Amino acid sequence: MEPHPSSPHPSSPRLDHCPEGLPKAAYLSADWFAREMKTVFARQWICAGRAEDLARGRMRRVRLGQAEVVLCRAEDGALTAYHNACRHRGSELCRAPEEPLGKLIRCPYHAWAYAAAEGRLVATGPAKPTADFDRDAYGLVPVALRVWAGFVFLNAAARPGEIGSDVPLSTLDNWPMAGLVTGHRWETGIACNWKSFWENYSECLHCPGIHPELCDMVPVYRTGVMAPSEAPGWTPEVPVGRNLKPGAETWTLTGAPCGPVFAGLSAAEREAGYTFVTLWPSAYVVAHVDHVRSVRLEPLGPERTRLIAEWHFPPETLAQPDFDAAEVAAFAKIVMEQDGAAAEMNQRGLRSPSFTAARLMPEEYEIHRFQNWVRRQMEKVP
Ligand code: FES
Ligand SMILES: [Fe+2]
Missing domain, CATH: 2.102.10.10 (Rieske [2Fe-2S] iron-sulphur domain)
Structure with a gap:
């Protein structure tokens, strides 16, 4: 059969089909939630x-x-x-x-x-x-x-x-992780299922509509993808460029580092501007050139999730006169509040009697992978 004109390059993460998502009950039902607590969260x-x-x-x-x-x-x-x-x-x-x-x-x-x-x-x-x-x-x-x-x-x-992670745990070896100190913490409750949070985290189709500040900081997000490899027509010959807008080095309001840049990073790690490690089902870590952010989630009920974000700094950064960790945190907090509101909007809509299940787009390959992972975890009921 002739490949569909939109068939992705074999190295692209794009899906070659549009699969159905998890059933509606996965986001609303107390039974489904209880089973997840007995399987996913009791085993991972x-x-x-x-x-x-x-x-x-x-x-x-x-x-x-x-x-x-x-x-x-x-x-x-x-x-x-x-x-x-x-x-x-x-x-x-x-x-x-x-x-x-x-x-x-x-x-x-x-x-x-x-x-x-x-x-x-x-x-x-x-x-x-x-x-x-x-x-x-x-x-x-x-x-x-x-x-x-x-x-x-x-x-x-x-x-x-x-410990399950999307990239090897050695990914952060060039960051002085053990010596970092928590300088700021933000805790909030969001009225959504814990999976809605992860699904929103796993795609950037919402970025152009939901995240103006983030799209300004990371120009590729404006196109609705997380990386050039997700764009239709991408081939491995497309050069890997920098992610952040010219002049920006990190996720602060100005893009300027909040203290000394970590000395052990490779040129590519500095150029990337952010490095994510995703640890389903409970956390992700984003390492920047000057600080690290961690976000944890705790499912409280089928439609209630607690989010705990923390910003970690080297002691010398925290010791700077007039250092304000809350100001550093402000950029990511804007983005996380937008994401929280989006996940709540999603959750309210999927209660509708008209909704049965999502239809995933090729760019939502990571959601598909996540949902399959959840399904596999839940098959093995104790
Ligand atoms: S001493 Fe703990 S229940 Fe009695
Ligand atoms: Fe987002």
């Missing part, structure tokens, strides 16, 4: 923020799908994580969003006490168990924990795989 690595942002001698609650977890940071900086449920009769251990932590985690109900370092049960409070009670079998149930680039990742699966 979930980003719980910067290790350094949990003070030593503190514990914090983190939600991994249906599981409530307590993340502990000891006085010596060591991190551990456990299901937030006592092995006696199941009471929660950490009641507030964050609480002080000593060497022991003591259940507030009947005072069973566990060693924070490894979860071992060390005391049963006033209860005096008989000889048949095997204390060693009643330690806290651990949750897998890894630190990548200064971020804590937790996984509630019994046998977790690797």
Whole structure:
């Protein structure tokens, strides 16, 4: 058969067809949502923020799908994580969003006490168990924990795989990630399904209509694609140019760096102006030449998602006189507010009785990949 005149080059990410999207229930149904919490969010690595942002001698609650977890940071900086449920009769251990932590985690109900370092049960409070009670079998149930680039990742699966990302985790090796300090944080709730957020993130067809400031900063976005390779008719011979408008080096309101440029970056990394690492289902990281932004999401319900954006800087940048991290954050915040409003608009519309499922366009290859990934995760119901 003759190729369709719009057939993409084999190296182009464009789809060669227009597939149907997930069914409407995926965005609205409580049952579908509960299944996602039992599968996607209970099995994948979930980003719980910067290790350094949990003070030593503190514990914090983190939600991994249906599981409530307590993340502990000891006085010596060591991190551990456990299901937030006592092995006696199941009471929660950490009641507030964050609480002080000593060497022991003591259940507030009947005072069973566990060693924070490894979860071992060390005391049963006033209860005096008989000889048949095997204390060693009643330690806290651990949750897998890894630190990548200064971020804590937790996984509630019994046998977790690797941290999933769209590009190798080594992509940020030239950035001094471990030494960066959080200088600004913005948290907001958006009235949309968590997948609507990711779908909006995964395409730039909305950029010309929704993001005037971003399209000014990144001229290729004006054409509705994220990169020249997505344009119809692209071939690998098309030279890779810079992404940002002339004179701009980073995503600030002026395009000027907010402090010293990271010394270890390659010429291509400086030229690119931004480097994204996407970590489904919970986070993405954007590394610029002078600072790094991370965005985490937490699904709260079928139509409710919490978004936490943080800006991370080298200490010397934060120490500059009159440095204003909020001003640095302002550019990306404009874009994220526009995206949040777009995702809410999308969510309201798909409640319509007339809507059954999306029809994806060739430029929405990443949405197609995401939806197939979600479908695969959900097939394996525990
Ligand atoms: S439920 Fe924790 S000590 Fe009883
Ligand atoms: Fe957007």
